[in-house]
Amino acid sequence: MKALLFDRIDEPGLNTLAVYESRGGYQSLRRALQMTPDGVLKELEASGLRGRGGAGFAMGKKVSFLPHGSLEKYLVCNADESEPGTFKDRELMQKTPHMLIEGLIIASYAAGTACSFIYIRGEYVQQADILDAALAEARDAGYVGERILGSEHSLSLVVHRGAGAYICGEETGLLDSLEGKRGNPRLKPPFPANQGLYQGPTLINNVETLATVPAIIRMSGAEYAKLGTETSTGTKLVSISGHVQRPGNYEIELGIPSREIIYDLAGGPPDGRTVKCWFPGGSSAPVLTAEDLDVPYDFDSLAKAGSMLGSGAIIVVDDSTPILDVAMKVAKFYSHESCGKCTPCREGTNWTVRMLERIDCGKASPMDLEIMASVQDHIIGHCLCVLGDAMAMPIGSMIAKFRDEFEAHMEHQRLRAPAPSGAVA
Amino acid sequence: MSAAASPRGWDLPADLDKDPARIPDPATTAVPQGLRSEIESQMASYPDARSAALPALEAAQRVHGWCSPEAIAQVACVMGVTPASLDAVATFYDMLETEPVGEHSVYVCTNISCSLRGADELHAAIRAAADGDPAFNVRAFECLGACDIAPMASIDGVYVGPLTIADVPQLLDDVRAGRDVLPDKQLIRRSCADPEASA
Numbered sequence: 001m002k003a004l005l006f007d008r009i010d011e012p013g014l015n016t017l018a019v020y021e022s023r024g025g026y027q028s029l030r031r032a033l034q035m036t037p038d039g040v041l042k043e044l045e046a047s048g049l050r051g052r053g054g055a056g057f058a059m060g061k062k063v064s065f066l067p068h069g070s071l072e073k074y075l076v077c078n079a080d081e082s083e084p085g086t087f088k089d090r091e092l093m094q095k096t097p098h099m100l101i102e103g104l105i106i107a108s109y110a111a112g113t114a115c116s117f118i119y120i121r122g123e124y125v126q127q128a129d130i131l132d133a134a135l136a137e138a139r140d141a142g143y144v145g146e147r148i149l150g151s152e153h154s155l156s157l158v159v160h161r162g163a164g165a166y167i168c169g170e171e172t173g174l175l176d177s178l179e180g181k182r183g184n185p186r187l188k189p190p191f192p193a194n195q196g197l198y199q200g201p202t203l204i205n206n207v208e209t210l211a212t213v214p215a216i217i218r219m220s221g222a223e224y225a226k227l228g229t230e231t232s233t234g235t236k237l238v239s240i241s242g243h244v245q246r247p248g249n250y251e252i253e254l255g256i257p258s259r260e261i262i263y264d265l266a267g268g269p270p271d272g273r274t275v276k277c278w279f280p281g282g283s284s285a286p287v288l289t290a291e292d293l294d295v296p297y298d299f300d301s302l303a304k305a306g307s308m309l310g311s312g313a314i315i316v317v318d319d320s321t322p323i324l325d326v327a328m329k330v331a332k333f334y335s336h337e338s339c340g341k342c343t344p345c346r347e348g349t350n351w352t353v354r355m356l357e358r359i360d361c362g363k364a365s366p367m368d369l370e371i372m373a374s375v376q377d378h379i380i381g382h383c384l385c386v387l388g389d390a391m392a393m394p395i396g397s398m399i400a401k402f403r404d405e406f407e408a409h410m411e412h413q414r415l416r417a418p419a420p421s422g423a424v425a
Numbered sequence: 426m427s428a429a430a431s432p433r434g435w436d437l438p439a440d441l442d443k444d445p446a447r448i449p450d451p452a453t454t455a456v457p458q459g460l461r462s463e464i465e466s467q468m469a470s471y472p473d474a475r476s477a478a479l480p481a482l483e484a485a486q487r488v489h490g491w492c493s494p495e496a497i498a499q500v501a502c503v504m505g506v507t508p509a510s511l512d513a514v515a516t517f518y519d520m521l522e523t524e525p526v527g528e529h530s531v532y533v534c535t536n537i538s539c540s541l542r543g544a545d546e547l548h549a550a551i552r553a554a555a556d557g558d559p560a561f562n563v564r565a566f567e568c569l570g571a572c573d574i575a576p577m578a579s580i581d582g583v584y585v586g587p588l589t590i591a592d593v594p595q596l597l598d599d600v601r602a603g604r605d606v607l608p609d610k611q612l613i614r615r616s617c618a619d620p621e622a623s624a
Contacts (some may be wrong), residue, residue, distance in 0.1 A: 003619070003621045003622055006617060006619050006621065006622035007622070008622070008623065009617050009622045009623075010616045010617055010622060010623050072472075081570050082567070082568060082570065083568070084536045084537050084538065084567070084568035084572075085537065085538050085568070085572055086568075086570060086572075087570045087571055087572055087573055089570075090570050090571070091617060094613070095617070115472060121570070122479075122483070122518070122520045123520070123532070123566075123569050123570065123579060123582075124570065125579075125582030125583075126582065126583065126584070126612075126613055158470050158471065160476070160479070160480070161479065161480060161483070162479065162518070163479050163482070163483060163518035163519070163520040163521050164518050164519030164520035164521075165517060165518050165519060166567060177479065178476060179473065179475060179476055180473075180475040180476045180477065180478030180479065180514065181478070181513075181514065182513055182514060182517040183517060183518075198472060198473055239572065239573070241538035241572030241573060241575060242537070242538050242541045242542075242572070242575075243541055243542075246618055247538075247572060247573045247575065247618065248573040248617065248618020248619065249573065249617060249618055249619060250618060250619040250621075251619055251621065251622070265619075266618075283536075283537055283568075313572075315537055315538050315541075315572070317541060321541060325540075326537065329536065329537045329540055330537065333536055333537070333567055333568070336567060337567065339517075
């Protein structure tokens with residue numbers, strides 16, 4: 001397979017316009033502007049490209065949801081990459097920022113938007129500086145601004161830096177944050193395609209999704225769709241981390257066995273250790289175990305296996321780590337990041353942390369495990385956004401798959417803990 | 426500053442007898458010229474000027490060291506909004522400081538991928554080594570998006586890793602001396618892990 005997004009990505013100076021253009025950069029934009037917006041949209045639809053941010057929604061369909069006509073419409077690139085384990089967009093923005101900008105301009109042409117933003121997480125200081133420099137070059141070259149390359153299409157683009165909040169990766173939380181408010185998610189419907197930024201129709205796409213667009217225009221949608229599987233087309237950047245020997249970003253063709261990514265590319269766990277569990281798509285994904293290593297890495301196969309591809313971030317945990325430690329890290333993260341707007345999430349994440357702490361200090365009984373599992377069930381589907389679900393799914397899966405270990409840990413700690421004063425022996 | 430002296434936070438009682446703070450009067454609110462022009466140019470780059478709240482607060486924090494009541498009042502004055510609306514924003518985001526902090530931020534990622542590789546021990550070691558030095562703001566941080574160099578930290582926005590406890594003295598010395606921090610361990614200089622990428 002030839003790399004599409006990572007093609008010679010470490011070439012010195014690729015972040016500059018000169019080097020990017022010298023290898024054919026912005027030729028896809030020129031070609032797209034020769035086509036009609038509908039023609040570009042058809043290519044995107046034919047490519048079968050599914051959103052790379054987490055939900056995996058068909059990108060072409062998302063573009064087509066925007067109403068037609070001369071409304072104030074917006075395009076927002078979600079570069080708030082905060083899902084634990086995910087760092088692919090960072091590598092793209094740092095090393096090939098023009099690929100993102102070119103894809104974004106093409107998408108804005110297809111969607112008929114003249115105003116766009118890249119919302120980048122505030123922690124990515126160096127990457128935002130690189131993006132700003134690339135944007136200045138693109139502006140000077142006439143790729144961004146009024147009447148791009150002499151066409152009728154105009155586009156403004158602002159790189160907007162966040163200030164540290166996981167929830168701003170949720171699309172409606174992101175929109176509120178971009179409007180200068182706390183990043184609280186909104187009630188849906190209305191969906192952003194109808195009423196998003198400043199109440200206008202808004203298209204929101206992940207960095208990797210937009211960065212794939214120039215390749216689709218270059219190859220044609222139909223050619224792109226030949227890569228990967230029928231329902232998960234193309235290549236995917238996978239961030240792999242945790243207990244593997246070569247953590248990092250790898251570009252894979254969707255549908256290869258997960259084992260190939262974890263063992264052949266990333267080198268598997270350290271010598272003498274085995275895979276205990278792994279998150280296939282960021283810490284919000286239900287965990288899978290060593291038995292699932294041969295599941296093909298694509299949207300539908302992972303869903304069928306009871307988890308999800310999510311943001312494409314594999315976190316491997318080996319047999320040296322207690323499952324309780326993993327659960328605690330996950331629960332504490334979501335408890336910290338809950339915006340507090342919906343009760344099931346605000347309370348559920350907090351109580352899950354406390355129940356896990358009870359297990360760890362020997363104060364829990366097996367009934368607590370049932371209560372903890374039921375708390376997870378009561379969060380899912382009961383909030384404005386999926387942050388609570390994103391804790392409930394992995395925690396629920398850990399309780400289901402590692403119940404014996406939780407119970408053994410509980411019993412072990414209970415025997416070690418001092419008896420409460422006044423307790424009846 | 427103690428929590429009692431700081432007029433913010435969910436756990437503090439509100440003074441209901443006090444009039445709500447209004448938009449600060451430009452005639453009586455002094456705003457440093459550099460900060461004012463930075464906020465104004467941010468406001469001009471959005472269709473709705475209120476979108477500039479985050480970059481404006483970030484700029485004020487750079488000038489004042491934290492989002493102090495004075496910093497908030499200055500931003501509120503230039504943006505023409507109430508201090509309370511900006512307080513609400515500042516308290517939401519991890520990178521906006523609502524208490525005075527050391528000049529140099531050291532964010533140590535302690536999320537799952539980093540903690541599997543020793544981040545909690547690293548965080549404890551950095552805290553201990555920087556203890557008592559008011560120049561540092563050492564914080565455990567949620568996933569910083571650099572699990573490929575776990576365990577890692579962000580030093581004033583510069584990502585370094587993988588770190589060992591043995592790196593800690595050098596790291597702090599580099600910051601104190603104003604040098605480039607651990608140049609060999611900076612993420613920005615790292616090649617992509619994918620062998621196909623450089624093929």
